[in-house]
Amino acid sequence: MIQLIATDMDGTLLNSEKALPPQLPALLEELYRRDITFAVASGRSHMMLTSLFGELAEEMIFICDNGACVMQPHEAPVLHSLPKAVLAEILTQCHNLPHVMPVLCGFHHIYCPAGMEDDLMQEIRRYYWDIQELPYDALFQVEEPILKVAVCNKNGPETHTYPLLHQILQERYELLVSGDCWMDVMCKGITKGTAVRHLQEQLGITAAETAVFGDYDNDISMLQCADYSFAMQNAPARVRECARYLAPSNEDNGVVRQICSLLGLHYSALPKA
Structure with a gap:
């Protein structure tokens, strides 16, 4: 039953x-x-x-x-939050990739870079609200514990984003492709x-x-x-x-x-x- x-x-x-x-x-x-x-x-x-x-x-x-x-x-x-060090590493790597934007998911707020391309912002707003848009450097200083980093790549995460972050983070964290444009990073397990x-x-x-x-x-x-x-x-x-x-x-x-x-x-x- x-x-x-x-x-x-x-x-x-x-x-x-x-x-x-x-x-x-x-x-x-x-x-x-x-x-x-x-x-x-x-x-x-x-x-x-x-x-x-x-x-x-x-x-x-x-x-x-x-x-x-x-x-x-x-x-x-x-709640299971990510260490500050891994957040900084993800933000640094995403900043160097074209058409890729990290979304920091806290319990109370969602944080993403200000001045994003319209199509990226439209995609992010399909799944998240109460979004705080910050200058990219300010994302490194967010005080709220972050539960997950959702990485949006309109070209698909499998080709570049996932392999790069997997190479950096290896098996220390959970990396999941969660949609056509999305991959997520969480604590291991x-x-x-x-x-x-x-x-x-x-x-x-x-x-x-x-x-x-x-x-x-x-x-x-x-x-x-x-x-x-x-x-x-x-x-x-x-x-x-x-x-x-x-x-x-x-x-x-x-x-x-x-x-x-x-x-x-x-x-x-x-x-x-």
Whole structure:
């Protein structure tokens, strides 16, 4: 019997318009009635996630910043911040790369360089808000603990950004490609999968009682935590190969449809918000 469901957001629960499924409130009510825990696991910050879910967020579990921030109802958040030295190294390297911008993700604020190209800023604002734009040198002096550095490269991170930062940081930190334009740097061992495993231990839940949904490389560690691991139809082949099952695409409301199938619910009967 499934007791825990964890889902990614972009490319998974959200459609291409970044909208939540209209049936989600009714589905969550049914999950809570059955005492099934529902968690959102995203590379986004908690500010963006809680704002997106509104009142629904009050009783939800959020695995934010790819696991660097975990928030449970009525509990203090669990945070994992990067050392100042590694932040300085990442900022120095990114400053020398064309069309590459670092985004420093704190718990309270997001920091990025001022004067960015319009297309880069537009891409960053798709996923982050409460952004503090600072002169590049001032980023080195940010006092707030930084949970994650998200590196935006409109040309794709795999070719230049990821190899360079991996060569510098080697195996000391987690480096994940999290989107077509994005890669993230976190503390070693901090992933969505680590957060899901801790949640399983806390709840006394096994992989056989867990369902997980994802669509990109940063979801693979999470897919490995569940017997019911679903890659979305729209996921790259390398991600689909890491999952046991395939769910309909995010454009076809695949997460909600698949949960209904798992729990014996009628998708068409779920009321829309």
